[in-house]
Amino acid sequence: MDALSAGDPQRIGDYWLAGRIAHRALSSDGRTLVSVSEAGVNVYDVHTGKRTGGWAGLRMKDGTPQEPALNKSGRLLALIIGSELGVWDLASGRQLVRRSLSERGQFGVTWGEHESILTVMYQGDIVYLLDVATGKQFGKALYAEGGTMPWQAPLVDPTGEHLLLAGGRFDELALPGWTPERRLAPCRTHRDVAAFTPDGKTVACAAATIALVDAATGRELKRGDDDWACDICSKSTARLRFSQDGDYLAAFAERELRVWKVADRQQILTYRAEDELTDVRFDADGRTLRYLYDNMVISLDLAPRADATHVRKGVAKLSPEGRWAAMEDPDQNRLGLWDLRARKEVATFPLGEFGAWGFDRTGTRMLVADITSVRLIDLATRKKLWQISTPHTDTNNPERADFSQDGKTITLTLQPSTQEGDFRLLVLDTAGGRLLRTFSSQIDGGPYTPDGRLASTFGRFIDPTAGKPVDAAFDVVRGASAVAVSGQGRLAFSAGPAGRIAMWTAKGPDLLTPVLRGTTGEIEELAFSPKGDLLASVTREGILQIWDVNTMRRLGGAFNLHGSQITSLAFSPDDSTVYAADWGSVYKIPIGAERIVQDVCRRAGHPLSPADWAALLKDVPYRDICPAGQP
Structure with missing residues (x-):
């Protein structure tokens, strides 16, 4: 199932049904299953599969029960048996209504959204409505004189x-x-x-x-x-x-x-589904959907497999190891700093027009720039280390900020304010904010390589010392929409709208083959793991994929974040988790084996029993994968 985990497929056994035909109904909250046969009624808790109620014998005229109907609260059960209509209190088994019908067959009953009004039908048309609470009967056939009857x-x-x-x-x-x-x-x-x-x-x-x-x-x-x-x-x-x-x-x-x-x-x-669906209901927990077919109730977990921290809505950037998220709040002209471990906003900073910000590789400092000033922030204290005025704002505006891998310099890229203008790159000393160099460029800046160059999305390296592109170039189709550099000297670029990723070595540069081809859709963000052996990519549609850089192969299937507009990716220090920030949330996605096992056990709500295992993993020998005490 795409981006869902199947939880607790449950086969419900019936006490009264040996050799008999039974009909079943789910309550509106999906937590109760009622099974009815000539022998009686059985009530089950869907989550545990245990029988919680019921009674033997329906005390009606001879006949085979039709499909049972439960009212909105699940307290009332309505049945047609032979030529009689019956309504029971499900908890006590007390019969509240017993009415004769004109003939066997062709009659049916249904509850709507009202707690006590039951609709009685004959051959699809209404016979009457019955308020079970008051005994009042009203209404009449609507289509007796012809015309097309509604099929619902x-x-x-x-x-x-x-x-x-x-x-x-x-x-x-x-x-x-x-x-x-x-x-x-x-x-x-x-x-x-x-x-x-x-x-x-x-x-x-x-x-x-x-x-x-x-x-x-x-x-x-x-x-x-x-x-x-x-x-x-x-x-x-x-x-x-x-x-x-x-x-x-x-x-x-x-x-x-x-x-x-x-x-x-x-x-x-x-x-x-495996067969025709009899009914579908949502659990009150807001994340579980259950469907009924034959004698099976299947539970589907609709909650994203990724844990999410909900933050302010705006463009977000993550620190390299996923500790911090900086979220733009354009309505308030500020930048919010979120501590993702604590799941709370810990500081805000003024942010004017054309804001740009970025973190150093250690996640200890953040540069914040807008059309007025450039500031370096110490993340531990949230205090400003230095501030300078933003130069060249008559022709250029801040676009991106990149720290060198040793953290000693920052390149601030200013985009042209007109289509005819050039980019302008500012190289700053992180110690005190001193402007080391400024130069005009026809291509934009990008992340630093280990040897101190900038990898531009235009397919060229820039030497920030000399202030110009170097001779070495690499082929990028129409400019890359995403670029990432590992600490081990590998480059990853999106390669066109078909979802391809080209990998290069910083030295040379040399193209690494094969080109990575995954889910179609243009890549929006790329990020390497701290060890450089994994690469994460995400498309505009929110399709996340993980790649093994050494074997040049995708690991596992694609993870669907369902249209999320991801603006930043980061790995945890141990490579076991990927963080993905979109417009208002930061998702925490387990990719390491231990983290995935923990997530499965937590989401199942209980240790996986041999029966659960057999239903989910028929051909895999059973193992107790949930640690003691979990969930």
Whole structure:
């Protein structure tokens, strides 16, 4: 599963079902499974697989139970058995409703979002609505005189005042008066399936695209001009489900499952199940999705495999070993310094227009430059070591800051303020901020090589002592969008929009083959590990890959950060973790074997049992990989 880990696939056993046919239903929070047969009802805790309730015998006329239906809270169970309708309190087994129907078969029941209103149907059309709490029956058939019936089950809203009918058409009725309404206009063009958020404030309705609609005003809640596409929502079997907090939306049809983040409409999961999906539900924990098919409940962990520290939204740069993150806050004209170990902002610094900043290799100092001044900050004390005025701001603006590998000098690259201008490079002494050299250049600066040159994204080295490009050059297609230099003297450059990475030695330079080819998409950021044996790359779409520099091969599969706009990468000192900073978060991604094992055990929530292991890793001998006391 792309960027997801499958957790706890659980096969639920039934006490009453030996040799019998059973039907099952998941509660709306995905934590309870109900199984019904002629012999009785069984209730299970999905996480543990243990039976927590139920009763033998349904005390109804002879007949085979149809699909069970649970109400929103999971407290009420509705069933049609033969020619009778029954409703039970699931906790006590007490029968609350017993009603005769006109005939066997062709009848069905469904709960909407209201706690006590049950819809009774015959051959897909409504027979009546029943409020189980009051015993009141109301409504009537809608399509008895012909016309195309909606193919979705009727949906009563959380207030019990409105009924929605979707599927090839979209109808609305006010309850209990059965009066036609036209409140949700956007749903008339997104008419194939609908769902409410748990709080009832928003409706999602969909066809080829999805629309979010304010349930009170009927106004569509748009985000930008892009359509929210859904490739399965027009199928007659399609269903929509919101997570308990409304942050995620799932669509499922037949074997296909899709999940999006609601805030940015970003699709985070495309999944094909082993068989046709009976139901899909989100756990209240906000990160677990469960689906039901046959006698199996499968849990999927939607939380990113990367731990995230949420920081201010803005362009971010990481210190080389992932201790610090400096985040621009353009609205407040400042730069925030975050201690990622403590997960908090520890200092802020003024930052004017055209800000540029960077860390030294040891992560102990940070240069901050804008159109007014250049400052060197001691990160331990957060105090300013020195400050100078930014020169040449009439023609150039700060673009990037690079420390030499020995930390004795800094090159500040100033980009031209007009298309006709040249870059200007300032070489500063880190001890006191003295301007050692300044020179004009037709190409920009870049990171220092071990021998003191600058590696420009334009495919040339620059000698900061002489103030000009040196003769040696390396081939970079149309300029590189990302460049990195290792302490061992290797260079990595993005090589065009197809996601290729070219590797060179600083001496020579000599091209190392083969060219690295991974996930398609232009590379945005590159970073070497402290030992220089690993390289991390990330595309514009947030696809992260790790490369073995010595063998020139990719390690493992690609890691999908789902559209995150990564602006900086860094490795931990022991190479076991990669840090990736985007617009508002810093992700911590384990790549070392021990860290991955720890992460698996933590996310599973319990040590992996032989049964868990067999379900996940059928062909691998069982090992107890979770350390004692973890998780």
